[in-house]
């Protein structure tokens with residue numbers, strides 16, 4: 001492989017765009033440890049570009065190039081909206097996703113130096129996979145750079161056939177939803193070898209035997225509904241398994257990491273071959289739609305004189321707090337109760353997507369001025 005380009009061997013990937021890896025997995029599967037392991041891998045003279053999307057983690061154990069915590073203060077979000085930890089994470093990610101176009105600009109630029117970009121996601125998988133912000137992040141990335149979904153599975157906790165099946169069903173649902181190349185990483189093989197899982201995926205009868213031995217298929221009264229369902233699922237997942245790329249790794253020892261990168265390069269080629277055209281088409285349609293909406297909005301605001309509904313705006317944030325408390329805090333400014341610093345001139349940000357977002361915001365809070373009379 002040449003050292004002056006980040007283009008994967010044999011792939012048509014654009015040379016200046018990094019291959020983005022979205023790291024997903026159940027809480028505790030080892031996403032952060034795996035990201036940390038990938039961060040130390042030098043490829044083509046550089047390490048992967050690293051993005052942390054978990055607003056709630058206390059420490060990021062790798063040198064993140066972009067860290068959501070530098071942009072959104074998760075604790076402040078919880079306070080201001082009166083949310084619990086999960087609601088706080090979802091809302092923080094929602095706020096961040098409104099700026100994700102700018103993040104992707106940075107990732108694209110990083111492609112000049114970095115062949116890979118690794119994106120670590122929040123601990124609770126559904127926060128990312130079942131939220132609007134997760135979809136925005138995935139779609140924005142996939143329509144700009146070759147993108148691969150990496151599902152980290154805890155090999156130690158999946159030795160029970162029923163747990164294994166649940167994990168695979170989750171993986172399958174993500175594959176179905178994201179429409180991107182997909183790799184299952186069986187982590188923690190320093191503790192339990194992943195050969196049992198590979199055998200279950202390749203040989204339905206072996207899985208069936210394990211299920212019976214585990215008692216998952218039977219009770220005193222005979223076959224259970226869950227047991228029958230698991231068997232049917234295993235058959236249904238057969239075609240999912242047949243094309244699935246998977247490898248065993250240990251985030252602790254580094255075993256299996258080279259094999260993983262081979263699968264990543266294959267997946268990037270798959271993206272170019274099978275997915276890219278659709279994503280580009282989708283992006284073009286979206287841009288056209290946004291442009292049309294913006295023109296409609298401009299026409300409307302030109303023709304109707306409007307005023308801001310101040311009451312509903314003020315109600316958004318409790319008295320004594322500012323919306324800006326949540327956004328873009330200086331790392332040294334830990335809490336909203338800190339002393340006020342020097343006021344800086346606000347940066348004027350007139351990117352088209354921000355203008356469109358502002359128009360949306362105005363639409364929600366504006367009413368015709370005849371209501372004021």
Ligand SMILES: Nc1nc2c(ncn2[C@@H]2O[C@H](COP(=O)(O)OP(=O)(O)OP(=O)(O)O)[C@@H](O)[C@H]2O)c(=O)[nH]1
Pocket residue numbers: 025026027028029030031032033034122123124187188189190191249250251252253
């Ligand atoms: N033995 C072993 N333990 C691991 C491995 N990878 C992660 N762990 C351990 O698994 C636990 C969870 O790891 P994390 O990397 O925090 O997992 P995560 O998926 O990022 O966790 P959340 O973000 O909190 O959901 C930690 O105690 C790690 O030390 C591995 O390859 N081998």
